[in-house]
Each structure stands twice: as structure tokens, then as C-alpha cells.
Amino acid sequence: MLDDVVVTxxxxxxxxxxxxxxxxxxxxQVLEEKGVRDANDLGQVAPGLSIQNTTANxxxxxxxxxxxxxxxxxxxxxxxxxFAEVPSFGDAIFDLQGIQVLKxxxxxxxxxxxxxxxxxxxxxTPGEDLSGYVLGRVGNYNRHDVxxxxxxxxxxxxxMFRVAGQVLRRDGYTDNVTTGDKMDDEHREAWRASLTVRxxxxxxxxxxxxxxxxxxxxxxxxxxxxxPTFSNTPIYAQLQTALAAQKARGPRSIATNYEPxxxxxxxxxxxxxxNWIINNHLTLKNIYSxxxxxxxxxxxxxxxxxxxxxxxxPVGPKTKTTSEEVQAxxxxxxxxxxxxxxxxxxxxxxxxxxxxxxxVRIPGLLPNGGVIQAVNIAQSSSASHAFYGQIDLAATDQLxxxxxxxxxxxxxxxxxxxxxxLFSPLQPYPTGLDAAAGAKMSASFDATTWNLAANYQVSRDxxxxxxxxxxxxxxxxxxxxxxxxxxxxxPEEVTDYEAGAKGLARLGDWQVRYAVDVFYDDYTNIQxxxxxxxxxxxxxxxxxxxxxxxxxxxxxxxxxxxxxxxxLQYTYLDAGYKSYQDPLLGDLSDSRFPNTPKHQxxxxxxxxxxxxxxxxxxxxxxxxxYQSGIATDPANVPNGNALVALSSMGTNVGGxxxxxxxxxxxxxxxxxxxxxAFVRNATNKNYITGTNNQLTSQFGVAxxxxxxxxxxxxxxxxxxxxx
Numbered sequence: 001m002l003d004d005v006v007v008t009x010x011x012x013x014x015x016x017x018x019x020x021x022x023x024x025x026x027x028x029q030v031l032e033e034k035g036v037r038d039a040n041d042l043g044q045v046a047p048g049l050s051i052q053n054t055t056a057n058x059x060x061x062x063x064x065x066x067x068x069x070x071x072x073x074x075x076x077x078x079x080x081x082x083f084a085e086v087p088s089f090g091d092a093i094f095d096l097q098g099i100q101v102l103k104x105x106x107x108x109x110x111x112x113x114x115x116x117x118x119x120x121x122x123x124x125t126p127g128e129d130l131s132g133y134v135l136g137r138v139g140n141y142n143r144h145d146v147x148x149x150x151x152x153x154x155x156x157x158x159x160m161f162r163v164a165g166q167v168l169r170r171d172g173y174t175d176n177v178t179t180g181d182k183m184d185d186e187h188r189e190a191w192r193a194s195l196t197v198r199x200x201x202x203x204x205x206x207x208x209x210x211x212x213x214x215x216x217x218x219x220x221x222x223x224x225x226x227x228p229t230f231s232n233t234p235i236y237a238q239l240q241t242a243l244a245a246q247k248a249r250g251p252r253s254i255a256t257n258y259e260p261x262x263x264x265x266x267x268x269x270x271x272x273x274x275n276w277i278i279n280n281h282l283t284l285k286n287i288y289s290x291x292x293x294x295x296x297x298x299x300x301x302x303x304x305x306x307x308x309x310x311x312x313x314p315v316g317p318k319t320k321t322t323s324e325e326v327q328a329x330x331x332x333x334x335x336x337x338x339x340x341x342x343x344x345x346x347x348x349x350x351x352x353x354x355x356x357x358x359x360v361r362i363p364g365l366l367p368n369g370g371v372i373q374a375v376n377i378a379q380s381s382s383a384s385h386a387f388y389g390q391i392d393l394a395a396t397d398q399l400x401x402x403x404x405x406x407x408x409x410x411x412x413x414x415x416x417x418x419x420x421x422l423f424s425p426l427q428p429y430p431t432g433l434d435a436a437a438g439a440k441m442s443a444s445f446d447a448t449t450w451n452l453a454a455n456y457q458v459s460r461d462x463x464x465x466x467x468x469x470x471x472x473x474x475x476x477x478x479x480x481x482x483x484x485x486x487x488x489x490x491p492e493e494v495t496d497y498e499a500g501a502k503g504l505a506r507l508g509d510w511q512v513r514y515a516v517d518v519f520y521d522d523y524t525n526i527q528x529x530x531x532x533x534x535x536x537x538x539x540x541x542x543x544x545x546x547x548x549x550x551x552x553x554x555x556x557x558x559x560x561x562x563x564x565x566x567x568l569q570y571t572y573l574d575a576g577y578k579s580y581q582d583p584l585l586g587d588l589s590d591s592r593f594p595n596t597p598k599h600q601x602x603x604x605x606x607x608x609x610x611x612x613x614x615x616x617x618x619x620x621x622x623x624x625x626y627q628s629g630i631a632t633d634p635a636n637v638p639n640g641n642a643l644v645a646l647s648s649m650g651t652n653v654g655g656x657x658x659x660x661x662x663x664x665x666x667x668x669x670x671x672x673x674x675x676x677a678f679v680r681n682a683t684n685k686n687y688i689t690g691t692n693n694q695l696t697s698q699f700g701v702a703x704x705x706x707x708x709x710x711x712x713x714x715x716x717x718x719x720x721x722x723x
Contacts, residue, residue, distance in 0.1 A: 005513075008120065009102050010390075011085075011109050011338060012329065017502035020402065020455040020465035022103040022517045022553050024048065024569065028096060028124075033662055034604075034623055035680055036099075037168065039063075039081075039091045040689070042119070044625040044658065046101045047600035048553055048571035049079075049119070052632060053690025053705050057297060058184065058219045059263050060690075065103050066521055067549040067575040067596040068116030068473075068494065076410070076474040078116035078492070080106075084123055084208055084271050086289040086323060087112040087344070092190040092212050095149040095164035097122040103553065104496045104519065105471025107449040108390045108404030111325050111342040115471035115494040115523075125206060126151050126160035126196040131721025139678075139713020142171040151194070152721070158198050165191035173709050174220030178255045178305050183220035184708075188265075189213055202277035209270045218261035221692065221703045222246055222254045223303035225650040229700025233369040235306050235359060239701070242304040251686055251706040256300035258310040258357075266318075267293035285327040292318040301692050303703035307371055308359045309537070309694060316351035337391035344384045350416070353378035360535050360698055370423075374536035378417040378479065384410045390451065402453035402467075408446065410474040415440025417479050421536060441479065445491050447472035462503040469496045473527070478540040482532075485583075486540040495522045500553075511559045521549040526577075528594075528634040530584060531697040545580035547593070549573060563608040571600045585696075586641040592631040597655065599628040614670055620663040628655040632691040646695040650702025656687035658707075667719075676715040684710040 005016040009023045016025055024046040026036070034045045039061050043051035050064040062069050068078035083089040087110070093099075100120040107113045132150030137143060151162030167189045172182030190212040198204050223239070223246050230236040245255065269291030276284045296315030302308035327340035353376040361369045390404030417440070453467035473492040481487050500517030526545035532538050551573040559565040575593035582588055606621040633651040635644045662678040690705035 007100050008122070009100060011327075017461070017463055017504065017513070017515065018455070018457070019502075020453045020463075020467050020500075022048070022498065022500065022515070022519070024101040024103075024555065026099045026101075028098055031093065031096065031099065033621060033664065035660060035662065035678055037093055039093070042099070042101070043627075045602060045623070047569045047602050048103055049101050049117075050595050050597060050600070050627075050630070051689075052595045052630075053219070057221075057263070057299065057690070058705065059214070059216075059265070059297070062595065063116070063119065064595045065101070065117035066496075066519065066551065067547075067573060067593040068492075068521075068523070069595055076476070078114060078473055079119065080110070080112045080114050081119045081121065082110065083121045084273065085111075085120075085287050085325070086271050088321070089269055089271065089289060089291055090210060090212055090267060091121060092166065092192070092210065093121070094147050094166040094190065095124050095162075095192065097124050104467075104498060105449065105451075105469040105494060107408075107469070107471055108388050108406045108451045109338065111323065111344065111386075112384065113386070113406070113408050113410075113447065113449060113472045113474070115473045115492055123192065123194070123208065124149060124151070124162060124164070126162040126194050127722075128153055128157045128160060129722055131719075133717055133719045135715060135717040137713055137715045139170075139711055141173055141711070142169070143711070143713050144169050160196045162194045163192070165189070172217055172220075173252060175253045176220075176256055176261070177249075177253055178257050179259055179261070181217055181259075181261050183217050183254065183261060185217050187214070187216045203275070205272065205274045207270065207272050210268070212265060212267040214263060214265035216263045218263055218298055218300075219690075219705055220252075220254050221256070221300060221303045221705055222251060223701060224704045225695060225702040227646050227649070227695050227700040229698060230359070230361075230369060233361070235308065235369065238306045239304060239308070242306060246303070251704075252709065254303065255305045256303060257305045257307065258298060258300035261298055261300075263297045264315050265293065265295045267291065269293075281330055281332050283329045285325075285329065287323075287325045287327075289321075289323045291321045294318045299692075301694065301703060302699065302701045304701070306359075307357055308701055309699045310357040312355045314352045314355060317349040319346065319348045321346040334394040335391055337389065339389040340387075342384070342386045342388070345381075346383070347381045348379060350377065350379045352376065353417075356536060358536060358699070362535060372536070373422040374419055375422065376417070376419045376480070378414065380412075380414045382410070382412050384408065384474075398457045400455045400457075402451065402455070404451035406449045408449065408472060409444060411442070411444045412474070412476050413440075413442035414477065414479045415442075417441075419480060419536060441477045441487065443475065443477055443488060445474050447491060447493075461505065462501070464501050466499040467496075468498075470494070471496065475527075475543075476541070478538075480538045481540050482534055482538065486542065489527055489541050490525050490543045492527055492543075493524050497521075509560065513557045515553070515555040517553045519549075519551055519553075523547045523549060526580075528580075528582075530582060530634070531694060532584075533696070533698040535698070537694075537697055537699065542582065544582045544588070545577050547575065547577040547580070549575040549593070549596075563610060564606070566603070566605040568604075569602045573598055582635075585635050585644050585647075586639055588635055588637070588639060588644065590639065591635060591637045592652075594631050594634055594636075597628045597630050599626065599655075601626045616665055616667040616669060616674075618663075618665050621661075623660040623662075624657065625660075626655070626657045629653060630655075633693045635696070643696040646700075647693060650691065650693040650695050653688040653691065653704075656685055658685055658687070659683055672719045674717045674719070676717075678711075678713060678715070680711040681708060682710065
């Protein structure tokens, strides 16, 4: 009743329970049944993975695993998403074989160094048999989506193709009573084409092209907390009135005054993957990718009808990112191994980085406050180069020992870069910035990371393992920092210790698949951001802390009968600082780790309802997700510092429980037609998914972004060929 799960967590196919690392595997069917259509949905189906919308924008996603993610303004994430084995290529969730969430540092086998983990998106590839599907979805808020995928042979098993696409449309669910706009809509399309050629036995080359376009209104950010920053100016009374009105309206109706509201993304990229099996002992692999994209968005970061802080990131020239990974996989005697080289290069041309409208007070110039405009022009580039290798030695028939090492060099540069302050009345953008103007900064960071593991196979259905890994996340610089002490920040490092058991058991007629692990992370040079009360406003990242994270992951699926199963995933995190000193905010050692819920749980009972032979398969499930409260910013527990007391008012948000329901009737009467009905957030729970906290800056406001309301709808799908 419980089939084997195959994963590629170590760059080769293995049974999930034989991999000495914590992995959550989400198959195509699980993604479909749990309604995963974008990256925001992943946190609710993969406990241990926490997702926050930074700058309170639904499309700005920060992944965190084991308390390690990405602070605002950092160059490097702690958790890296991979698409077809390419880092940060995109996360369009359609026509996938599945998604794997790997927990803990992933340095010695993957292209990019990480401290928290990796998320692997695996697209469906061309096959030798003609197959495909088309899916339509309708629902409330004028939901109407179309998705398709089709592929098969062109010349037998020598030349094969696959084409897939997705169009998502939904009206916004947040009303802006000031502008009349509908915020939080969905308007995006993506398509993907793949071609696989096998000119001779053992050699395969796949070319994948993907195009993604997003053109949406902004996110429904709402005013939630104010401080007396502007108490002796006219706008303080206006903000008090706006806050009272916002509380009366609730989270689905806002009043902001910054237009236009927009989120745009235009991305094109391709991946070329070559596999050459030289013989039974050696396989060569090369993965080359190139992506060009441009993005832009606007924010009314004060969430009110008052002009306090408005930000636009204009749509500009396209950023170009290329990567290449050369890899050799080998096996001889009792050794399996891989060695490789990875390189990545990203260049952002000279662009307008941001355009802000800020209400500020400047002694002697604007003592009673006024609106200024700050325009930033910037250019940047980054590169990463790494050699890595890992071997697995079968020391005995039951014991396998693993050792891996990686040598990384990350390079960061910025310039020319300059911020212009324009006083009222607002003026046109400055022009004429030449290649020699503005500040230029550069830095490079070297690291050696490693991995040691032991895996003991008690039986085919029980494995015990222990591993220790060293992870590294690059440092960087703060391009808008005024204080020289804040210009650069150092890399983070983490040492992760993990031990666990994975198995499949029978208890009478019951089948049980389980995985449990305990872990401890020693975390140094932790990067945290601070909002500064400068003119114009600025945010800097600092190395201010050491800490530790310990916890437990539990993943259990129980099948008492052929028609009933239930799965439970649970993660417990206990994260704390050993020391956290900030020159502005004081001793923050008692603060909570940002975006780190102590408890995350998903419980999914599933029923297969008996049907007459030939009528198809009928199933129903409920997905119950719970997350305890989190802090969204670093300074979140009062410590006697007045600024921390202010920050704490807007950064601690409560936990929540959410329930999703779905029923599926697959292959109705053997026709290949399937139907489904779903309800997401069935209780219409209001919960916060992102914040923007300016309480410690000159602006004195905090704004919240709420999760999606109740969605319901139906799906029709037609499959042909093998699924």
C-alpha cells in the first residue's frame, strides 16, 4: 500500500529511507492534491520549511530552514531553490515530477553553498511514449486557470519532446478604497519546452527553455502600528485617523495613496543538460544555464492614505545570470563518488535601483516635515566558483561511510552607485550618470566546507544514520551605508549535527513509513539587518551574533487499510542566541530568531472511497496545518533600549491553524477525465505572512500583509498516455 519513494537528494536516484539526510519529498500527486501552485504554498505542506513575504510583498519570498534564511538586503540566501539542478532559475510550479526539501547545509554536492538547506524543483522530462494532460480550474474571485503538458517521441527513443504551459488568472481579494484598485490579484503565465536527443547509447542531451511573465497589482499591505515619530506634525493626527479606520475595515480592505500599484516579472532562460555514461563505472555530466530577467514593483510601505514612505523599484534592463556545472560520477569496488566544478556569474546593468517618496524632518531645512524624493542608480555583479567532491564507501554490507569537501570563492561587486535626494517640488529623475561616477565596492569570500556521514542499514526497511556538516553563506556589503563601519559584513558559518532513523514497518495489517531525526546547529557570524533613521532611509546588514538551533523532525505515514491513510509531519525548533550585540540596539541576546516557528505541523488524513470496477478512483482528504508564532524582524524582545521597544511592537505575530479540503474522482469510467473540488483555508482564517517594520526608523510605522482568504473551486483534467 505504501510504495517506495525515490529521491535525488544526493544527485542520484535512491530510496528515501536510505538517504542519510532529512528530506521531505512531495510527489506530483501530493502537489496536486494539496493545491500547491506557487512557492508561498510550500511552507504549509513541508513543515520545517518556513516562508515569509519580505517587504510585505507576496512575490518576495524568503525561505528559512532550521532558523536560517535571508535577511533583508543580503546577497546570499541560506536556502537555495534549484530548478532542474540549476540554482535560483525559477519556481514556476506546473508539470513537475515533484519537489524535494533538503534540510541542513548542502554544500558538497550542489552548485551553491547553503547553511539552511535546498529545495529541488524537478520538471517532467521528454519520454518515449506519447502522453499529456490538460487541466482547467474555476473558482471564486473569478478564478480561471488553464494548464497543459504534452510530450513524446519525434524519432523513436532518439529524439523526444515535451511542451507545457500554465495561465493563472484571479481577481484581487483586497479592495483599495482610496484608488479603487483590486490588490492581491493573480495574472501570470509561463510555458516550458524541452527536447531530448540520444544520438548513441549512453549519451543524452536535454535542452529546456522556460518563459515566465507576471503582471499584477501590488500586495494589500495595511497600516498596523504607529509611533509618535511625527507627533508634532500634521500627519500624526492623519495617521491616527487612518489606523482607526483600517482596524474598522479589517484586512481585506485598505486605503493607500500610491499609484500605480504593480508587480512585474519578465523572465526567459534555458538549461542544457548532458549525461554521458562512459561505462559501468564512470558517468560525465554537464549543466549549463542562462537566464535573463527584469522585475519591478511598487510599495506603499506606510499602508495608509498619507505619504510617509512610498517605494518603487522601476522595471529596468535585464539582469543576466549564467551558470555551469561539470560533474563526474564514478563507482568502483566499494566506492561511489562524485567530483565537480561549479561556476556562476550574474550581472545587473546600470539601473534605477529605487525611487522613494519620504516624509522627513530635517533641522534648519524641513523642521516641520516635508516630502522628499530619493532616487538610486546602481550597478552590480556577483560570481561564485567552487570545486567539490564526495565519496561513499561501503565499509561493510551494512555500513556506508560518506566524506565530502568543497572549496568556494564568492565575489561581489557594486558600482557605480549613487543616491540623489531631490527636494520638493518633486523633480524628474537625474540623468547623465557615467561609468566613473558614484561609489564602487567589491569583496571576495573564500571558504572550505565539508560533510561526514555514516549510514547503517539494519535491514532493507530500517536505516540509522548520523552526519555532521559545515555550511557557509557569503558575506557582502551595504551599498547605501553612510557609516564606514557598516560597509562590509562577513560570511555566516554553521556546523550541523544530525542523527536519525528511517524505515518501513508492518504492525499487523498496518503499514507505517517513518523518518525521525534530531539535530543541533552551531551558528556563527549571524547576519542581521537594522533599519537606520537616516535621510534618505537605509537598511544595513551586520554580523552581530552567535547562536544555536536544536530540534526534531518527524515524518510518519500510516496505512491501516487500502482505503485509509494518514500522514503527519512535525518540526520542533529551539533557536537561541549565545551572544547578540548591536552598536545601535544594544544587547539582543534574548531576542527570537526571525522567521523561526517553534512548532510546525501538517496532518493529512486521506480516504479512498470504494467504487464499482471501471468507475475510476474516488478519494478525499483534509490537510491541517499549524504554525506557532514568529518574529519577523531581528529586534523583537524589549531589552531596555527605546528603539527595541518600538520594534517589538510590530514584529511579533501570532501562530495560526489552516484547513484545506479536497475530493478527487480520477479516470471517470475509464475515460481519462478527472474531476476535483477543493476548499483552501476552509475556515477563512486571517493570518499574517509578511511585515514591513519601520518603527525604529524615522517613519514610525509598521505594516502587515495577510494570507489568502477562503478559496474554493473545481478542476477538470484530461490525461492521455501514461501518467
